[in-house]
Amino acid sequence: xxxxxxLDTDVLLKISAYGLSGELMALLxxxxxxxxxxxxxxxxxRQLARKRGVVDRTGAxxxxxxxxxxxxxxxxxxxxIALAAELASIAQALSLPLDAGEAQLTAIVxxxxxxxMVTGDKRALGALSTMLADDADRSPLRGRLVCFEQVISxxxxxxxxxxxxxxxxxxxxxxxxxxxxxxxxxxxxxPAQLEEACDSFVGxxxxxxxxxxxxxxxxx
Numbered sequence: 001x002x003x004x005x006x007l008d009t010d011v012l013l014k015i016s017a018y019g020l021s022g023e024l025m026a027l028l029x030x031x032x033x034x035x036x037x038x039x040x041x042x043x044x045x046r047q048l049a050r051k052r053g054v055v056d057r058t059g060a061x062x063x064x065x066x067x068x069x070x071x072x073x074x075x076x077x078x079x080x081i082a083l084a085a086e087l088a089s090i091a092q093a094l095s096l097p098l099d100a101g102e103a104q105l106t107a108i109v110x111x112x113x114x115x116x117m118v119t120g121d122k123r124a125l126g127a128l129s130t131m132l133a134d135d136a137d138r139s140p141l142r143g144r145l146v147c148f149e150q151v152i153s154x155x156x157x158x159x160x161x162x163x164x165x166x167x168x169x170x171x172x173x174x175x176x177x178x179x180x181x182x183x184x185x186x187x188x189x190x191p192a193q194l195e196e197a198c199d200s201f202v203g204x205x206x207x208x209x210x211x212x213x214x215x216x217x218x219x220x
Contacts, residue, residue, distance in 0.1 A: 002072035004032025006105050009040050010120030016064035017054050017174045018167040023155045031115050035072030053173025076104050083107035096127035110140035120148040129209040145212045147205050153198040154218040161191035
C-alpha cells in the first residue's frame, strides 16, 4: 500500500516525455512508496499517445510504462469517494477548477495523511487554497502540495542544469514555460535561468496557495 507521494497524470506525462522517470523515482523514494490513481494506470498511455508535440513517442511511452510499473495503485475507499464528491461539489459551487481526478487525489492524501500530492495543475492548487479557507480544513493538506516546478528544480540539483536543458529541449512542446526557461533553439543560455524560472513559478504558486505548498527542497 502506498505511503508516499500521490502523483497526478499531468506530472507523469511530462516526466515521461522528458525521460526522467528514474530521476523522479529516486527523488520520491525517501518519502515512501509513491502512487497514482488506479484509473491513471489504465488511461495514461492513451493520454500520452494523444498528447501533441511529443517528438519521441516510443521513448516516452516506454518511460511511462516503466514509471507506472513502479507506482502503487491508489484506489479510494467509500469515505474518500464521499470526500472527493464533497470537494468537487464545493468547487463547482464556487466556480473553481478542480477536476474529478484532482479531487480524488486530494481526498486520498487528506484521509491517509500521505506526505505529499504532486500535481501539474496550477489552477487546482489555487482552487484548493480558496476552498479550504478555514484553518481546520487546511490542516490535512498543510505543507503537502507540490507543484511540477518544484520537482524539476529538485531533479536539476540531482543531474545538473545542462542535462535538464538537454531533456527539455529534446521535447520543446511538452511545457512552454520550461522551453522558455531553457532558451531552446538558442546557442546562448545561462544555466541560472532555469532555476530562476522555477523559483519564480514556485513563488507565484506559493502566493496563491499559502501554507498548503510544501516549502524547501524535495531532496531528502
